[in-house]
Amino acid sequence: MLATDKVFAGSIPEIYDNVLVPLIFEVYAADMAGRVTEKPVHDVLETAAGSGVVTRALAPLLAADARYVVTDLNPPMLERARARQGDDPRLTWQPADALDLPFPDASFDAICCQFGVMFFPDRIKGYAEARRVLRPGGRFIFNVWDDIGQNAFADVVTRVAATLLPAAPPRFLARTPHGHGNPRLIRTELAQAGYAHVSVEQITATSTAADPAIPAMAYCRGTPMYGELAPHGEAMVQRVVDAATEEIRALYGDGPVSAPISGFVVTAW
Template identity: 30%
Template sequence: MSSAAPSRTHEWTGASGDNWVLHQQRLDLMLAAFGDAAIAAADVEPGDHILDIGCGAGATSFALAARTGSEGHVLGVDISPQLIARASADAPADAPVAFRLADAATAAWEPAAADLLFSRFGVMFFDDPVAAFAHMRGALKPGGRLAFACWRTPAENDWVRLPMTAIRDLVTPPVTDPLAPGPFAFADRARIEDILAAAGFADIAIAPFDTVIPYGHGATRAAAIDDAVLLASAVGPLSRALADQPDDIRAKAADAVRATFARQPGESSVLINGAAWIVTAKNS
């Protein structure tokens, strides 16, 4: 759930970028385990030069920089000026990391200079994913590595399933193309394999990763549930489903989502299930 959405640039320079900055700490808490799993699969080595695609506010860039060390370097790339500004402001002065506002699908890269292309939920939004991955592959050294996390299906991810099920009697969600650019465009394992192979990658490996997500945060259980409702209402499919609804429907929806989250375990956060693919490949 990073912000790399080349087909939605206008969103990430506006309200969506603002919302991600506002809720950055909650979202990074939610996504941390997935980023850690993808970093572990990436086999980062001291001295690696890394491109972090859809870096958001920089959490994964900083984690990668800690592993590559002073002999390496991480360039975090995102299309949201708000998130790039936050990442740049939070970067330690001595960290081997920099940030760049750019569309990874078309940006001018130094050819064959990177050891690793990495992304935490930032590669599912390209209008032409084969062309985008082929373009990014040009930045990799021969034998260079690719590692990323992408979501599996909405039905396997409670941050979508729970709130959208809660409001199904109140709001009819719009019909969407499952292959269109968006969070779940890479839910189909076979599609990922086809895209990466067509883009020139080899040794493609795709492994499921399931974990419990801390969703929202609060000093008490009640505050955590309220915060989870706020987060769902601000970022993700629930926010889009309710965007044009009247106040009374929005209030009823919030009550329904609150009741659903209240049935989940957790004290300082609502604990829900999350499901992703961890994908690795090499530059052929």
């Protein structure tokens, strides 16, 4: 993982939240919220909360006296999430590193992390930290994207960008979000972190946008892929967006477009 892979700053949080979240994240957030609350929970921790799509789905399902601590390593994303959520006395917003959580042992009934573990510099350490702050019987629920070939819009954007920038092909999407969807490796790393029970389930869905330009712009400008494109100049950024738009239009039609997405949801305890 490159240093730029973790940079969500500038205009990225707004584009990510307004465009990319409805495109690919909302369906998985609803699933995550349902899984967290399928058993009684009082104290819940969310790590790598991003712009708060899971927070918005999960908070309404928690009891009136629940405690929900929402964290992210990136303050601009956390501020975006907090601004969207509105006042809720059950919620605490706190910048935190998932590999070094500032909480005592056995503090939470459940921990959730939507599409965040792929950004952990040391996943086993991050898994072990989650286990440390879980109470006996507590659950760590997270998800990861499947291979980029199973996520069509991301694959198209990556291939188009590589064609236009052959000397320095932008590989953020394939390398980080879509580079860790290996159920066997996930099970092995969780066992090394001390979990006795692990469930991995594939979830497929459909990504839909009103126009082919939306997924092209979302991935190029609303993710750290922008950090790979920007050094080549704004004209090149827009050229990649435009070329990806045309490729999506050629493959999926004009007007509203839909393509498959795939990820895995993991429950460890």
